[in-house]
Amino acid sequence: MRLHVVPRKGAVADVLAKLQAQIAKGTYKPDTRLPSESELGKSFGVSRPVVREALMSLQALGLTTSQTGIGTFVVSDRVRVPLLLGRYSPAHVREVRRCVEIPAARLAAERRSARDVGEIAGILARMDEADNPARRNLLDASFHIAIAHSSGNPLIVKLVEDLRGVLEEHSLAVARAPYRRRAASEEHRAIYEAIVECDPDGAAAAMDAHLAAAERTFAESSSQDPKDTREAKSK
Amino acid sequence: MRLHVVPRKGAVADVLAKLQAQIAKGTYKPDTRLPSESELGKSFGVSRPVVREALMSLQALGLTTSQTGIGTFVVSDRVRVPLLLGRYSPAHVREVRRCVEIPAARLAAERRSARDVGEIAGILARMDEADNPARRNLLDASFHIAIAHSSGNPLIVKLVEDLRGVLEEHSLAVARAPYRRRAASEEHRAIYEAIVECDPDGAAAAMDAHLAAAERTFAESSSQDPKDTREAKSK
DNA sequence: TGCAGTAAGCTGTCTGACAGGTAACGGTCG
DNA sequence: CGACCGTTACCTGTCAGACAGCTTACTGCA
Numbered sequence: 001m002r003l004h005v006v007p008r009k010g011a012v013a014d015v016l017a018k019l020q021a022q023i024a025k026g027t028y029k030p031d032t033r034l035p036s037e038s039e040l041g042k043s044f045g046v047s048r049p050v051v052r053e054a055l056m057s058l059q060a061l062g063l064t065t066s067q068t069g070i071g072t073f074v075v076s077d078r079v080r081v082p083l084l085l086g087r088y089s090p091a092h093v094r095e096v097r098r099c100v101e102i103p104a105a106r107l108a109a110e111r112r113s114a115r116d117v118g119e120i121a122g123i124l125a126r127m128d129e130a131d132n133p134a135r136r137n138l139l140d141a142s143f144h145i146a147i148a149h150s151s152g153n154p155l156i157v158k159l160v161e162d163l164r165g166v167l168e169e170h171s172l173a174v175a176r177a178p179y180r181r182r183a184a185s186e187e188h189r190a191i192y193e194a195i196v197e198c199d200p201d202g203a204a205a206a207m208d209a210h211l212a213a214a215e216r217t218f219a220e221s222s223s224q225d226p227k228d229t230r231e232a233k234s235k
Numbered sequence: 236m237r238l239h240v241v242p243r244k245g246a247v248a249d250v251l252a253k254l255q256a257q258i259a260k261g262t263y264k265p266d267t268r269l270p271s272e273s274e275l276g277k278s279f280g281v282s283r284p285v286v287r288e289a290l291m292s293l294q295a296l297g298l299t300t301s302q303t304g305i306g307t308f309v310v311s312d313r314v315r316v317p318l319l320l321g322r323y324s325p326a327h328v329r330e331v332r333r334c335v336e337i338p339a340a341r342l343a344a345e346r347r348s349a350r351d352v353g354e355i356a357g358i359l360a361r362m363d364e365a366d367n368p369a370r371r372n373l374l375d376a377s378f379h380i381a382i383a384h385s386s387g388n389p390l391i392v393k394l395v396e397d398l399r400g401v402l403e404e405h406s407l408a409v410a411r412a413p414y415r416r417r418a419a420s421e422e423h424r425a426i427y428e429a430i431v432e433c434d435p436d437g438a439a440a441a442m443d444a445h446l447a448a449a450e451r452t453f454a455e456s457s458s459q460d461p462k463d464t465r466e467a468k469s470k
Numbered sequence: 471t472g473c474a475g476t477a478a479g480c481t482g483t484c485t486g487a488c489a490g491g492t493a494a495c496g497g498t499c500g
Numbered sequence: 501c502g503a504c505c506g507t508t509a510c511c512t513g514t515c516a517g518a519c520a521g522c523t524t525a526c527t528g529c530a
Binding site for chain 1: 481
């Protein structure tokens with residue numbers, strides 16, 4: 001007779017959690033192929049249906065995608081639910097960004113280590129040398145994340161990363177006008193120096209000015225007041 | 236021989252979309268039971284595994300939950316994926332909470348509608364009458380979320396909800412000491428009045444004081460400085 | 471060497487079955 | 501007549517095996 005070998009409760013949830021953790025941790029990086037369903041089943045000690053149910057969940061969360069006859073691929077290392085993107089307008093996201101990044105700069109000025117300072121300085125140096133706009137954008141992201149990192153609060157790091165991710169999906173964080181380059185460089189340096197000198201108020205003010213200036217760049221084409229786009233209130 | 240009837244491509248995605256639409260449309264309301272997997276399979280013309288994979292996706296999106304031997308229940312009519320996955324110390328979460336909720340109070344004072352004011356007043360009134368600590372906690376959550384709502388920024392609402400969720404997982408947002416009750420009530424009222432009077436600075440200051448006071452309540456047992464618990468930096 | 475055909479591997483789907491949990495119904499006993 | 505207990509029906513959770521359709525890569529033939 002068949003003896004179900006401990007069909008421990010929640011095998012699907014278990015596999016899902018493990019796969020999600022491995023994707024978040026980078027064991028499976030974006031744009032790489034996951035092992036086949038059969039292999040995953042063997043390695044987790046479960047059957048193929050269980051693996052499939054977990055994979056469908058990953059897909060629903062926007063982490064993976066499957067192609068018939070080829071395999072399953074990681075497409076993102078963090079949860080991307082369509083509703084999450086459509087629901088929040090760029091104006092809303094930018095508003096929250098200010099709420100997070102300005103205090104982040106303040107905390108960074110209070111807590112930054114020598115290592116943090118070196119990291120940020122390195123990014124600024126590479127940014128001055130970079131001509132490719134895409135590369136400059138990538139370095140700009142690194143700059144903001146490095147500051148979040150200097151705040152010593154991993155949750156702030158996560159938020160800064162995610163908010164930027166959402167903005168980039170609106171393709172609004174890229175494509176800086178060329179004339180912004182010199183201005184942005186100066187703003188970055190002002191933030192950097194305030195952090196170096198452990199000047200919380202100065203760092204916050206500099207970050208405030210930087211974000212405001214960056215947002216003004218897009219003010220012409222898409223001017224929408226967050227208040228105007230508030231969701232319908234019902235209860 | 237078996238003749239696969241038209242195994243049209245993407246049956247799972249199809250069922251998922253239909254179920255999601257029906258939940259969003261209200262055909263299946265929260266707290267009601269979905270038809271059993273077999274019935275769903277019959278009505279959609281697919282087999283049980285396909286239905287199961289779609290249901291697991293719904294579950295991953297936070298729309299449904301399944302109970303062995305009973306059935307599958309709708310728990311929410313809109314996608315609720317925790318934006319904040321991962322483990323963050325209470326100190327880190329509280330720090331971010333201040334970053335979000337203080338500006339939220341400020342924005343609420345700037346943008347609140349008459350309806351918002353009524354909503355918040357109602358919550359405060361119910362809180363004064365409530366004796367059950369659990370109920371008071373629930374109302375406290377409603378109060379903070381209502382303020383976030385008044386800010387007109389749905390992303391702020393989402394963050395306030397999620398941050399509180401994370402804190403409650405640490406069971407640190409509940410169990411207010413009894414003597415906090417009168418103080419909390421006064422703090423709430425101060426925030427409320429500043430919002431009523433459209434006083435952004437006052438609202439921000441009042442929320443600041445409220446969060447600081449609430450945090451001091453837990454300061455004795457678990458005193459940890461965010462800086463001490465910063466994650467290891469490596470690169 | 472070039473190309474076509476085949477084989478292997480993958481996802482997508484179906485069938486059928488068993489394990490274990492839950493709830494409701496009915497029968498038996500006090 | 502009422503309370504308690506066992507049976508039964510239903511549901512989710514899991515497994516095994518199989519076939520269809522797609523893609524890739526290899527192999528053999530021209």
